[in-house]
Amino acid sequence: MNGDHSDDNLIIVRAFGVPEATGAAMIGLDGTGGRWQADVPGGSREVTVAWPIEIAERRDIRRAAVELYRAACRELGVEPRAEEQHPTHLAGQHGQHAHHGEQGNPHGASHLHGASRPHGAHGTDARETAGFARELREATWGDHGDSEGADFMADIMRGRGTRTDYAQLVVQHWFMYEALERASALLAADPLLAAVHPAELIRRDALISDLEALIGADWRDAIEAVPATTAYAARIDELAEQGWIAGILAHHYTRYLGDLSGGQAIARRVSGQFGGEGVSFYDFSTLGDLGGFKDMYRRVLDAFGATLDADERARMLDEVRAAYRFNTEVFVDLGRARALA
Template identity: 65%
Template sequence: MEETGEKPFSVTLREGSWSDHSDSEGATFMEDIMRGIGSRQDYIDLVAQHYFMYEALEEAAMQLAADPATAAFHPAGIVRMPALEADLAALIGADWRERIAPVPATADYAARIREIAAEGWIAGIVAHHYTRYLGDLSGGQMIAKRVARQHGLSAEGIAFYDFAGLGAPTDFKNAYRAALDAFGATLDESERQRMLDEVRTAYGFNTAVFVDLGKAKAAKAAAA
């Protein structure tokens, strides 16, 4: 099905979820990190949550990589788990696996991704893939520079945000959006709306994770 005179699907997704994206960025915990006033522990806690999110997402993304119709979404250079493991080892130590845990919202987020993967709902997997990877590829670059400067981190501590394996970020993002447009053209209106709703759900999970991190931080401070 070819779109004629219609808004590109990538634009529909971006505009349809813009308010949710803004809410995510505005969560106080994340806002502090982006402003350079979060603590080193705040950053470590964020990296730990990324680990649990991407563990579920990259398991699900194998379904995209296995199909020529969706493989463009998930090239080898986009994989984040080895970088997250290296970052956690650098930030926490060799026993990092025993010292991290998901906050409730992260556990729910990962469960939702796994539910979609088990269902085999490809548009849903793409919705979460798009929300996470393009967000971390874009806004993440500023976060990486800021926390590296603020906390004196080495390349390993911010390896998660190093997408050099994808080539020029702008070129990749343009190719990704073109793939979204092509994918959207294969969906009927109902499925397009369902996918947009799932993108908004993904942003909601992101915001809930930041809120839970803020609550955990406040609880630690109160107990100290």
Template identity: 55%
Template sequence: MIAAVTGHMNGDHPEDNLLIARAFGYPDAVSSRMVGVTGEAGVWLVADASGEREVSVPWPGGAISERPEIRREVVALYRSACEKLGVPAREEHGSASPHGAHHHGGAQRGRHAAGDAESGEKPFSTVVRESSWSDHSDSEGATFMEDIMRGKGSLQDYIDLVAQHFYMYEALEESSDRFAADPAFAPFHSRGLVRMPAIEADLAHLIGDDWRERIEAVPATAAYAARIREIAEEGWVAGLVAHHYTRYLGDLSGGQMIAKRVAKQHGLDREGIAFYDFSELGSLVDFKNEYRVALDALGAGLDDEERARMLDEVRAAYAFNTAVFIDLGKARDAVAA
């Protein structure tokens, strides 16, 4: 859950992170990214002219203990920061509802505003994002990704993550190829998204030419890949989109922060982090907005039962991801023991 929150904030709302840093003690901050969550505060890595430091900003409503409360408190911090700095809060943060307050980005807000006002309904892309927010499983064992995000993971931790990507994307991209000619799926899978060549190049750089003999899938990754292939065999387009969305939109958002952190910590250039290079897509903001428009179009063609089934699969995809992190953490601990 923490990795999901920080990935969302850093990928979709970097300007909010900077507002919070400037409002709560660092008015000259030039960069700010969210790196953690505790029961008492959100944690940001803030840089200004004097250097870089971790900053804890207490939750406005006091200590929290439930996952859904994180979203509420992040929104409250954003609104408080806007008030302190005299900056108008975005309209989506004005609602008293705790649902969906933090789920639009940039041009997408303007693109959907008219449709929302006319229909009174949320775009399906927003429903998808909101449905998964509080479903990212949290566990004491799921700190593997958080360690990488906070610069505490080792190079081997990163290598182990890349190895799991190989099995995930092998299944996802084989399945995507099967649906490439399907009009319902084609808008989602641009060739610029394809990751397998980059993953193979990264593994060769990080491990060596014999990397195929030196990696293996943890149990959760094997189950994850099997589920994707099962959906492809069924011919369930919306189910495959659920996994496609979860993986690629994450890579285009929080994944970009992972790449920067890993590159800085371990001295990697493009070699070793090619997986996160989506320059072929052009503007990532524009691409993500176009992807969400495609999600809206897909949702418009689904009945209520199929929509609910797809949303359940999105949640399942997040659960698979968390299970992979837990397995990686267990494997790391076993080696250290």
């Protein structure tokens, strides 16, 4: 919910417990409800909201979240996004090749200037057509809760993580983005995809700055990837070696759109807790309007998807799901490492 549906988080939180919230991120869920961290003037609050329907199996979570969003819109007098007004369209299964309503996450900027007007980039709005960008978001909706519910990230979002915890997350980003940005050179060289990987998006210098601030000048000698990060980077390198553009784009989409969306909530949380240190990674101010960039990204995804046959589209959707699993496994490994420290 923290990417494509970051706007939905705020609507839900404002409707069901924290009307003064200025931002919100989902930090966990179970069979009874979801948990959100709400940004409020002067701090933050955690809020739990019960699902409006019974959860019998994992696929019910998506329908429950949609129903909760629609109920929140009614409570606030907000018009739901166009595709969320038809529950029969939204109740589709998240099968391997399913096409159904819509995330929101792990991918969108905040879509609210106020509680009454949803708008924005990666989150769905009335302008979004039934293109490939929307298909990616719909097919991966159920994966977001798994990733964002990992205890390690939940602690960071609750303000319970330590400076060392956050530093270890940045370390993993270094290894991930070394591989991702090598592979993304293939996107930059493709006339159709070059726009989604401008120089301003590259995180290498920002990560170096953050690691120097968090660990010290000798950070290169002090860092180590957890096993899941090593596997994640190896997968991206494998895709680059194969020259599979759609696979590289799947990981590019998952990581960068998350950074531009839910990542901004992480930056606010960490910056407030640790005095603004070590968050250059999340600073995309040189891109200009982030909403505009994400709108452009979605248009490129739609155009790219139109060049793929059904099998290749399904294969790319599977790779996006794999990217979410890799991210979840990284969080789990970080939690294990912390427990053993």
